[in-house]
Each structure stands twice: as C-alpha cells, then as structure tokens.
Amino acid sequence: MIVVFTDLDGTLLDENYSYEAAKPALNYLLRSNIPIVFCSSKTRAEIEVYRREMGIKDPFISENGAAIFIPKYYFDFPYAYTKQLDDYNVIELGTEYSVLRETLERIRRTTGYEIVGFGDMTVEEVARDCGLSLKEAKLAKLREYDEAFSILEGDEREILRLIREAGLNYTKGGRYYHIIGNNDKGRAVHILTELYSKKFKDVKTIGIGDSLNDLPMLMTVDIPVLVKKRDGTYDMDIERIMEGKLLKAEGIGPSGWKWAIENIVIKGKGDEK
Ligand SMILES: [Mg+2]
Missing domain, CATH: 3.40.50.1000 (HAD superfamily/HAD-like)
Structure with a gap:
C-alpha cells in the first residue's frame, strides 16, 4: 500500500x-x-x-x-496517544504555544531586534501579509505549537542561535520562520x-x-x-x-x-x- x-x-x-x-x-x-x-x-x-x-x-x-490527528476509528488496533479531541486521537510532539511566545518575546527584549510573530499581528495584518482572506487568517492565527515570525530588523543567525540556546528549534517555511519545540x-x-x-x-x-x-x-x-x-x-x-x-x-x-x-x-x- x-x-x-x-x-x-x-x-x-x-x-x-x-x-x-x-x-x-x-x-x-x-x-x-x-x-x-x-x-x-x-x-x-x-x-x-x-x-x-x-x-x-x-x-x-x-x-x-x-501534532498528529488520527480520526478515532481509522486504525482498528490500540496505540498510544496523548489526548482525545473531537473525533480525533491526538499524538502531541510539540511545545506549547505560550512557551514559544515567551521565548520569542525574551529574545526581542534582550536583543532589541524587530521580530514580529503571528501573535503580534492582527487578523487583518496576517491576511494582508499572507494573501489570505480574513476568515483564513483567523484560522492561521489559531496556533497550538508553532509560532510563525519574520525578522524585520536584526541578525538572523544570532536570533536562531538564541532560539536553540533556549532548548527550542526553528525551521523556515516559504514565507516565515517558525519557532517550534523539538518536533x-x-x-x-x-x-x-x-x-x-x-x-x-x-x-x-x-x-x-x-x-x-x-x-x-x-x-x-x-x-x-x-x-x-x-x-x-x-x-x-x-x-x-x-x-x-x-x-x-x-x-x-x-x-x-x-x-x-x-x-x-x-x-x-x-x-x-
Ligand atoms: Mg512548503
């Protein structure tokens, strides 16, 4: 298969x-x-x-x-999952959003760099920046384990190093950097x-x-x-x-x-x- x-x-x-x-x-x-x-x-x-x-x-x-979302009756054998939510069994591998936000905020404060995360932006700003409708931007802001951010002014390498020093990770998608846990x-x-x-x-x-x-x-x-x-x-x-x-x-x-x-x-x- x-x-x-x-x-x-x-x-x-x-x-x-x-x-x-x-x-x-x-x-x-x-x-x-x-x-x-x-x-x-x-x-x-x-x-x-x-x-x-x-x-x-x-x-x-x-x-x-x-996180992995598995429809409840998809696999007909038992397996380990973290929680049940709506019609899913959820396997969580990520770090809570609030922890990621705090880390980004601390880096911003200590370096003075201009870093903007989805959490700092309004629905309208996310929509404009990503080319999304307002409805889609609202969904994009419902982050659970990953904060998307851009660096408006600052040393990219230093920021990424500080993220790693905090025991977290980062990745880069098409438009944004993402601060994430060890997932x-x-x-x-x-x-x-x-x-x-x-x-x-x-x-x-x-x-x-x-x-x-x-x-x-x-x-x-x-x-x-x-x-x-x-x-x-x-x-x-x-x-x-x-x-x-x-x-x-x-x-x-x-x-x-x-x-x-x-x-x-x-x-x-x-x-x-
Ligand atoms: Mg892609």
Whole structure:
C-alpha cells in the first residue's frame, strides 16, 4: 500500500492557495483509496478546511510535526496517544504555544531586534501579509505549537542561535520562520508510518515537499519528491543534502505534485529509484 505524505504551502497549494493543477492526481488517489496525509506548518483549523473541501478522511500532521490527528476509528488496533479531541486521537510532539511566545518575546527584549510573530499581528495584518482572506487568517492565527515570525530588523543567525540556546528549534517555511519545540515533520511521519505498517503489511511512503522544513519528512519516506519553487528553481539546501536520493518533480508546486503522482503512483516509476 502506498501512503502519500505531503506539504501544503508551495507544494500541493500554489502561492494563491490553489490546488487546481493537482486535481487530476488528487482525484486518482482518492478513487484508489490511497491515504493522503497532510504534513504542514499550517494549524489544525486551516488543514481541516482543505481536508473537508477535498474529501480526505486520513490522519494529518499540523504545525511542522507538532501534532498528529488520527480520526478515532481509522486504525482498528490500540496505540498510544496523548489526548482525545473531537473525533480525533491526538499524538502531541510539540511545545506549547505560550512557551514559544515567551521565548520569542525574551529574545526581542534582550536583543532589541524587530521580530514580529503571528501573535503580534492582527487578523487583518496576517491576511494582508499572507494573501489570505480574513476568515483564513483567523484560522492561521489559531496556533497550538508553532509560532510563525519574520525578522524585520536584526541578525538572523544570532536570533536562531538564541532560539536553540533556549532548548527550542526553528525551521523556515516559504514565507516565515517558525519557532517550534523539538518536533519536526520527520518524527511525526515516522510514527504514522509505523501505524500504517501495522495496518497494511507492505507500506511504501512517498513524501512531497518544496522547502527546508520538509527535509525531515523527505529523509523519512521511501520516495522523497521535491517540487519546484515559485521561481522555477529547486530548494538548494535540500538538493545539496539529499543529492541523488531525491526525485525532482517537473513542475512548480501543484503541477509538480501532479507530475509526481502520475510518474510514481500511476506509472509506477518510483520503483526505478
Ligand atoms: Mg512548503
């Protein structure tokens, strides 16, 4: 059984948050009952909107690997989870939002640098900055384990060093830095893969991403796929770190996504890699 783990922003979604270009491939997976697991820096509230819209019923990973949401009756065997919430069993791997906010605030105070987090911005500001509707921006601000921030003025490397000194971590998505706990997409993908391996005997995982926060996910799956960024180039760091192991999709964001599914799943080209 194939399981597809995918990033959203810049991967399945283009810069206007459209997945139109990927639709034929998406529909193929849905018809074939191939699990599609979103693995995004987005919040649970944001991800739920896309799942509902696309008709996906599989588990998902929110906020850069901070939490795994598994529909209650999805796996018919017992497994460890942190809490139950609505219709999910939730496996929490991340650090509480308030702790992340306090750390960012302390760094701002001690360095005097101009750092702006989602928590400092109004719904209107987030909407404008991200090109989201007000409704979407409201969902984007419902952060549980990850604070998105930008550095308006200050030494990037020093800020990132101070984050690490505080025992926390950071990653960079398309538009923002993210301060997070000791979670990454890879650990969450690994846990879900174990559960899938128990459900289906033979599991082959595909991971599709576009930027550095996808690296741990790409390093964890059987077939890592990198789509082109908006400017038509591939993420240089991922290219360098993963070298020959990577399958480079021909296409930007959702077009590359469609290319990947067509070539790996539909034509079965992944076996050659
Ligand atoms: Mg992305």
